[in-house]
Amino acid sequence: MRLHRLDITAFGPFGASQSVDFDDLSAAGLFLLHGPTGAGKTSVLDAVCYALYGSVPGARQGGTGQGMTLRSDHAAVGTRTEVRLELTVAGRRLEVTRQPPWERPKLRGKGTTVDKAQTWLREYDATTRAWKDLSRSHQEIGEEITQLLGMSREQFCQVVLLPQGDFARFLRADAEARGKLLGRLFDTRRFAEVEKRLAERRRTTEARVREGDAALLADAHRMQQAAGDAMALPELAPGEPGLAEAVLEAAAVARGTARELLTVADCRLTAAESAQAAAERRLADARELDRLQRRFAQAREHAARLAERADAHRAAEERMERARKAEAVAPALELRDAADSEHRRAAAAEASARALLPPGLADAGAAGLAAAARRAAEELGGLESARRAERRLAELVEERAGLDRQERADDEVRQDAETWLADWETTRTGLQSRVDSAQEAAARAEQLALQREPARRRLDAARLRDRLTDDTEEARRRALAAAEDAVEARAHWLDLKEQRLHGIAAELAANLTDGAPCAVCGATEHPAPARKTAGHVDRDAEERALAGHQAADERRAKAERHLGTVREALAAATAEAGDAATDRLAEEAEELEGTYARARATASTLHAAQEELRRAEGEREQRVAAQQQAVVRSASRVAGRDRLEREQASLEEELARARDGAESVTARAAQLERQAALLTRAAETARVAEDTAQRLKDADARLADAAFRARFDTPADAAAALLDDTAHRELQRRLDAWQSEDAAVRAVLAEADTAEAARRPPADLAAAERAAADAGRRLREAASARDAAARCCAELDRLSAHATTSVRRLAPLREEHTRVARLASLAAGTSVDNERRMRLESYVLAARLEQVAAAATARLLRMSSGRYTLVHSDGRTGRGRSGLGLHVVDAWTGRERDTATLSGGETFFASLALALGLADVVTDEAGGVRLDTLFIDEGFGSLDDQTLDEVLDVLDALRERDRSVGIVSHVADLRRRVHAQLEVVKGRSGSVLRQRGAG
Incomplete structure (x- = not known):
C-alpha cells in the first residue's frame, strides 16, 4: 500500500482545505511530520485512517455516526467536512472520498438540518487515463478496502x-x-471460541450424565416403591462411578422376591374361587324358593281383593252401556250448542253496532242501514276536489311566509353592509399602519443581527481573558515548581551515579567465584576482591533515581507546555476582547439582545398584518356585492306576492262551501268515513243475527228427534249419559284391569311348582346371603392380593428394562464426557497434562x-x-x-x-x-500485503545523538524495500537530519500544512 495524495477540508484543526503530496514526501524515503503541540500532527494520520475505514484511531473514534466530532471548529458555516485519499493497493490506484454527517443551516426558514454521510470510491483506469466510479455505498466501500488491505482498522x-x-x-x-x-x-478469537466451546461441551455432557444418573436413581426409587420398601437403594450420588451396576443388582433381587409372592397369591386365589362358587349356588336355591313362596301368598291376597270389588265392577259395566247409547245423540247435541253460541255472538255484535248509530237510525232494519251507508260513501267521494284545494291553500300560505322571511333576511343584509362600510376607511388605515410598522421593524432587526455575533464573541473572549489571567499565574507557579523539582532530581541522580561508579569494583567482585575467570581481567584467582562499604549505591538505587529524574523532567516539560498553551490562549482572548471591561461588554450585549428581540417580535407580525388587510379588503367587496343583490331580490318579490294573494282568496271561498261547518275538509271527510263505516258494520251484524236465529231453531228440532230414537226421555238425559274421552278411557281401563288381574290370579294359583313351594318350610335367605358375601369378600381380597403381586412384577420388569436401557444409553455419553473433559482442561490450561498451564x-x-x-x-x-x-x-x-x-x-x-x-x-x-x-x-x-508507507508517532526526544543516528539508519534502511517512513515528532534536531518535511502551523483561524520535499 502506497499513499499518493491526501486532501482535507474542515477536518479536525484544519478550517480550510489542505493537501498533502505523499509522492513528493516519499521520494527521499524518510520524511518528518512536525509542528507545535496541539497543531494537528496526529489529525493528519486520523484523516488517513478515516478515509480508509470511516473512523479514527483509539479514543478519538467518531465514525460516520459521530461525524460532528470530526468537524473543525474553525470551518466556515457553509463548508462541509471532507477527506479525500488517493492510494495504490494490490496494484490498483484508488481514490476514497468521505464526508461525515453535517449539521448545516436550512436553505429555507430557520434552524438547522443534518445531511447524511457520503462516501465515494473511484479507480484510475490506465488505459483510458480517467477515473471511473466504483461505488457510493458506505458498506460496500468498507468491505472492499478491508479486503484489499487484508487487515482491520485496529491492525x-x-x-x-x-x-x-x-x-x-x-x-x-x-x-x-x-x-x-x-x-x-x-x-485469535477463534481459538478462544474453541476453549469456550469445549468448556460448554464439558458442562453439557456433565449435565447430561448427571441427568441420566438422576433418571436412573428415579427409576430405582420407583422400583423401591413398587417392591414395598423391600429393596435397598445404593448410597451413591448422580455422577459417581458404580451407580449403574448397584441399581441393576438391587433390581434383580427385587424381581426374584416379587415372583415368589405372586406364586403364593395364585394359590390363595384358586381356593377362594371354589368356596365362592359353592356359596353362590346355595344362595341361588334359597332365592328361588323364597320367590315361589312369596308368589303364591301374593296371588291368594289378590284373589280376596278382587272378590271385594265385584259390585263396583258390575256398576261400571252398566255405566259403559248407557254411554254407548248416548253416543248416537252426541252429533245433534254438538250442532245445537254451536248454533246457540253463534246466535249469542251475533246478537251481541248487533247490539254493539246499533249503540254507535244516531238516534234516528238505531231501530232501522238491515236494508235501511245499508242504504244510509251508501249515501255517506257517495258524499265522501265528492270531497276529493276540496282536499286538493285545501293542500294548495297550505302551500300558498307557506310560500307567502317564505317571501316574508327572505324580505327580512335581505333587510338585515343591507343594514349590516351599510353599518360595516361606514367604518371601512378607519379600519383600512389602521391595518395599513400595522403593516408599515412591521416592515420597519424587520429592516431594523436585520441591522441588529449583524451586530449580535461580534458583540457576543467579544464578551466570550473577555470572560475567557479574565479566567485565563488567573490560570496563567497558576500555570507559571506550577512550571517553576516543576523546574526546581527536576533540577533537584537530576542532581540526586548524578550524585548516586557518581557514588556507584566509585563502588563499581565491589559490584563486580560480588559475582566472582574461585576458579571462574574474572569478567574484567580474565584471571581465575581473586586474592583481594573489593568489598562493599557502608552506604554503597547499587544499580537498583541508581535506576530508581534515574526514573525519578525522568519523571520529574517529564512533569517539568508538561508544565511548561501547559504554561505556553495558557499564554497563547490568553493572548488570543486579549486580542479579541481588547481592553474593555467584561461587565460593560455584558451590558452592551444584553441591551443589544433586548433591542433585537423587540424588533424581531414586531417584525414577526408583518405576515399576520398583511393577511388581515387582505381579508378586510376581500370582506368589503363581498359586503358591497351582497347589498346590491338584496335590493334586486326585493324588487322581484312584489309581483309574486300579488299573484299569491288572488289565488288564496279564490281557494278560501271554495273550501268554505265544502267544509259544511267542519273545521276543515279533512275533518269533514273523517266524519263521513266514520259514519259510513258504522252504518256498514251495523247492517252486516243485523243480517248475521237473523241468519243465526233461524239455524238455532232448526238445531233444536233435530236434537229432539235423535233423543227419542235413542230411548231417552229428554235431550237433557242423553246429554247427562255422555262421557268425555278422558272419562271413557278411564272407565274402560278399569274394566280391562279387573279382567286382567282376575285371569292372572287364577293362572298363578294353578301352577304346580308354586303350590309345591308353598307346602315347604319358609326359606332362610338372610343366612345364605351372609355366607355368599363372606365368600365374595375373601375372593376379592385374594384377587386384589394376586393383582398387586402381578402389577409389582410387571412394574419391576418394566422399570428394570428401562434402567438397563438407560445404562446402555449412558455408556457412550460417559465416554464422551471423559474425553471432552480432558480436552477442555487441556485447552483451558488446568489439566495436569498441561505442565505450563498454557x-x-x-x-x-x-x-x-x-x-x-x-x-x-x-x-x-x-x-x-x-x-x-x-x-x-x-x-x-x-x-x-x-x-x-x-x-x-x-x-x-x-x-x-x-x-x-x-x-x-x-x-x-x-x-x-x-x-x-x-x-x-x-x-x-x-x-x-505490501506496505510502502509507514508512520512512526513520537518518542525520539528520549534518544541521545548516537542512538538517534542508529535509529534513523534503521529507518532509512527500510528504503531498501522501497518503503517510505514518516516520523511524527516535534524534536528540533530531526529537522536538521530529515530534509523532506510536512509542517503543521497552528493559528487562530485553524491549522495549515506546509510541505517541503527532499530537494
Whole structure:
C-alpha cells in the first residue's frame, strides 16, 4: 500500500482545505511530520485512517455516526467536512472520498438540518487515463478496502500508524495485557471460541450424565416403591462411578422376591374361587324358593281383593252401556250448542253496532242501514276536489311566509353592509399602519443581527481573558515548581551515579567465584576482591533515581507546555476582547439582545398584518356585492306576492262551501268515513243475527228427534249419559284391569311348582346371603392380593428394562464426557497434562509473539549497537499461567532480564523495533500485503545523538524495500537530519500544512 495524495477540508484543526503530496514526501524515503503541540500532527494520520475505514484511531473514534466530532471548529458555516485519499493497493490506484454527517443551516426558514454521510470510491483506469466510479455505498466501500488491505482498522493502526506509547506499555505489560493486544492484531478469537466451546461441551455432557444418573436413581426409587420398601437403594450420588451396576443388582433381587409372592397369591386365589362358587349356588336355591313362596301368598291376597270389588265392577259395566247409547245423540247435541253460541255472538255484535248509530237510525232494519251507508260513501267521494284545494291553500300560505322571511333576511343584509362600510376607511388605515410598522421593524432587526455575533464573541473572549489571567499565574507557579523539582532530581541522580561508579569494583567482585575467570581481567584467582562499604549505591538505587529524574523532567516539560498553551490562549482572548471591561461588554450585549428581540417580535407580525388587510379588503367587496343583490331580490318579490294573494282568496271561498261547518275538509271527510263505516258494520251484524236465529231453531228440532230414537226421555238425559274421552278411557281401563288381574290370579294359583313351594318350610335367605358375601369378600381380597403381586412384577420388569436401557444409553455419553473433559482442561490450561498451564489461545499467541520477537531483534541489534536481543519466554510467572513472557538479553552482561528494566531511550528504540517487527508479522498474517508507507508517532526526544543516528539508519534502511517512513515528532534536531518535511502551523483561524520535499 502506497499513499499518493491526501486532501482535507474542515477536518479536525484544519478550517480550510489542505493537501498533502505523499509522492513528493516519499521520494527521499524518510520524511518528518512536525509542528507545535496541539497543531494537528496526529489529525493528519486520523484523516488517513478515516478515509480508509470511516473512523479514527483509539479514543478519538467518531465514525460516520459521530461525524460532528470530526468537524473543525474553525470551518466556515457553509463548508462541509471532507477527506479525500488517493492510494495504490494490490496494484490498483484508488481514490476514497468521505464526508461525515453535517449539521448545516436550512436553505429555507430557520434552524438547522443534518445531511447524511457520503462516501465515494473511484479507480484510475490506465488505459483510458480517467477515473471511473466504483461505488457510493458506505458498506460496500468498507468491505472492499478491508479486503484489499487484508487487515482491520485496529491492525492498520498498529502496523501503519505505529504508536510508540502503546508498544512501550506492551514491553512493560503483564501476560494478560499482552494477550489482549496480540489477540486483537492476530484475531485469535477463534481459538478462544474453541476453549469456550469445549468448556460448554464439558458442562453439557456433565449435565447430561448427571441427568441420566438422576433418571436412573428415579427409576430405582420407583422400583423401591413398587417392591414395598423391600429393596435397598445404593448410597451413591448422580455422577459417581458404580451407580449403574448397584441399581441393576438391587433390581434383580427385587424381581426374584416379587415372583415368589405372586406364586403364593395364585394359590390363595384358586381356593377362594371354589368356596365362592359353592356359596353362590346355595344362595341361588334359597332365592328361588323364597320367590315361589312369596308368589303364591301374593296371588291368594289378590284373589280376596278382587272378590271385594265385584259390585263396583258390575256398576261400571252398566255405566259403559248407557254411554254407548248416548253416543248416537252426541252429533245433534254438538250442532245445537254451536248454533246457540253463534246466535249469542251475533246478537251481541248487533247490539254493539246499533249503540254507535244516531238516534234516528238505531231501530232501522238491515236494508235501511245499508242504504244510509251508501249515501255517506257517495258524499265522501265528492270531497276529493276540496282536499286538493285545501293542500294548495297550505302551500300558498307557506310560500307567502317564505317571501316574508327572505324580505327580512335581505333587510338585515343591507343594514349590516351599510353599518360595516361606514367604518371601512378607519379600519383600512389602521391595518395599513400595522403593516408599515412591521416592515420597519424587520429592516431594523436585520441591522441588529449583524451586530449580535461580534458583540457576543467579544464578551466570550473577555470572560475567557479574565479566567485565563488567573490560570496563567497558576500555570507559571506550577512550571517553576516543576523546574526546581527536576533540577533537584537530576542532581540526586548524578550524585548516586557518581557514588556507584566509585563502588563499581565491589559490584563486580560480588559475582566472582574461585576458579571462574574474572569478567574484567580474565584471571581465575581473586586474592583481594573489593568489598562493599557502608552506604554503597547499587544499580537498583541508581535506576530508581534515574526514573525519578525522568519523571520529574517529564512533569517539568508538561508544565511548561501547559504554561505556553495558557499564554497563547490568553493572548488570543486579549486580542479579541481588547481592553474593555467584561461587565460593560455584558451590558452592551444584553441591551443589544433586548433591542433585537423587540424588533424581531414586531417584525414577526408583518405576515399576520398583511393577511388581515387582505381579508378586510376581500370582506368589503363581498359586503358591497351582497347589498346590491338584496335590493334586486326585493324588487322581484312584489309581483309574486300579488299573484299569491288572488289565488288564496279564490281557494278560501271554495273550501268554505265544502267544509259544511267542519273545521276543515279533512275533518269533514273523517266524519263521513266514520259514519259510513258504522252504518256498514251495523247492517252486516243485523243480517248475521237473523241468519243465526233461524239455524238455532232448526238445531233444536233435530236434537229432539235423535233423543227419542235413542230411548231417552229428554235431550237433557242423553246429554247427562255422555262421557268425555278422558272419562271413557278411564272407565274402560278399569274394566280391562279387573279382567286382567282376575285371569292372572287364577293362572298363578294353578301352577304346580308354586303350590309345591308353598307346602315347604319358609326359606332362610338372610343366612345364605351372609355366607355368599363372606365368600365374595375373601375372593376379592385374594384377587386384589394376586393383582398387586402381578402389577409389582410387571412394574419391576418394566422399570428394570428401562434402567438397563438407560445404562446402555449412558455408556457412550460417559465416554464422551471423559474425553471432552480432558480436552477442555487441556485447552483451558488446568489439566495436569498441561505442565505450563498454557491456554490454547495463549499457545497460539506465544507462537506469534516468538515470530514478532525474532523480527524485532533484527532491527534492535542495529539500534542498540548489538547489545540487546528480544526473546520470547513461555515460563510461568508466580502462580499465573505461562506463554506470553517477553525478555531482553543484554550482550554486555550476558543476562536475560525483563523488558521493564530498560531505560527511557532504550525502551523507545526497543518498542520501535518491536513495532516494526510486529508490522512485518501482521503483514504476513494478513496475506502479505505490501506496505510502502509507514508512520512512526513520537518518542525520539528520549534518544541521545548516537542512538538517534542508529535509529534513523534503521529507518532509512527500510528504503531498501522501497518503503517510505514518516516520523511524527516535534524534536528540533530531526529537522536538521530529515530534509523532506510536512509542517503543521497552528493559528487562530485553524491549522495549515506546509510541505517541503527532499530537494
